[in-house]
Amino acid sequence: MLRIGCHLSSSKGYLNMGKTAVDIGANTFQFFTRNPRGGSAKPLDVEDMQNYCTFAEEHGIVHILAHAPYTLNACAADEGLRTFARETMEDDLMRLEYVPGSCYNFHPGSHVKQGVEIGIRYITEMLNAILKPEQATTVLLETMAGKGSEVGRTFEEIRAILDGVEIQEKMGVCLDTCHVYDGGYDIINHLEEVLEEFDRVIGLDRLKAIHLNDSKNPMGSHKDRHEKIGEGSIGLEAVTAIINHPSLKHLPFYLETPNELPGYQKEIELLKSLYQE
Ligand code: FE
Ligand code: FE
Ligand code: ZN
Secondary structure, three states: OOOEEEEEOOOOOHHHHHHHHHHOOOOEEEEEOOOOOOOOOOOOOHHHHHHHHHHHHHHOOOOOEEEOOOOOOOOOOOHHHHHHHHHHHHHHHHHHOOOOOOEEEEOOOEOOOOOHHHHHHHHHHHHHHHOOOOOOOEEEEEOOOOOOOEOOOOHHHHHHHHHHOOOHHHEEEEEEHHHHHHOOOOOOOOHHHHHHHHHHHOOHHHEEEEEEOEEOOOOOOOOOOEEOOOOOOOHHHHHHHHHHOOOOOOOOEEEOOOOOHHHHHHHHHHHHHHOOO
16 A cells, blocks of 8 residues: 655644545645744644544554754754754654654755765764654654755765764654755666665665655756656656655655645545556
8 A cells, every 4th residue: 555645734733634634645644843944833732642643543644754844954053053953853852752653854954164074973963962762753864955065965975874873773764756866866767776776875774754756857956846746857657666666665655746735635646546556
């Protein structure tokens, strides 16, 4: 069965997201833990989370993916910004303990002018300060398009971050199809080789989630502009190969395409029809 969902608004809480997912034919979903461009979080609503967990179990929703705000930059030059990143992630992970078995995805960050090595060091320091052996959430590093000084454009950079983390079993990777394509990986003509490279450098066992997006720009553009499924430079044929690839087809797929709910519903329906059981 295809595990598929899309990005949903978290403004009305968890139970509301679960019901919306069911309404549009999804069996998982992604959401921002808080205002994606600010950082303030709503008060903790444990009752809503518990109601959601019951609803999710009844409706077969699993593997939900929390996304950290974009403003979180673990490798900022400014210490205050790094502290904000650490405190935000710590608070997000504490909250997610009420929805056990979730994943938490974040953008490794932008090293600005400090260089990628210092960037990677700050990111691993933050993770080592936060991760706990007993936590029920897996933290995912998202593969990035390489816009500006983004860390995580290459599989090697992701590997270097993982290597620095002490509690490795709480870490994984989320592969964003638009980002890796914009980053220069040819997932249209050489999906097999790209996945072999991922396996060699990072290990496919670390891959826990796929952000399924088409791209507005050509391969290697380092732009990060998502497009609707089948309407961008990646195209429907390559997307079909991705969701059916033996190394990927068991993973949860999350759409982050420029859509409102009816558009997401259509894409979910289309992808289900293209999935080979
Ligand atoms: Fe993201
Ligand atoms: Fe993404
Ligand atoms: Zn993106």
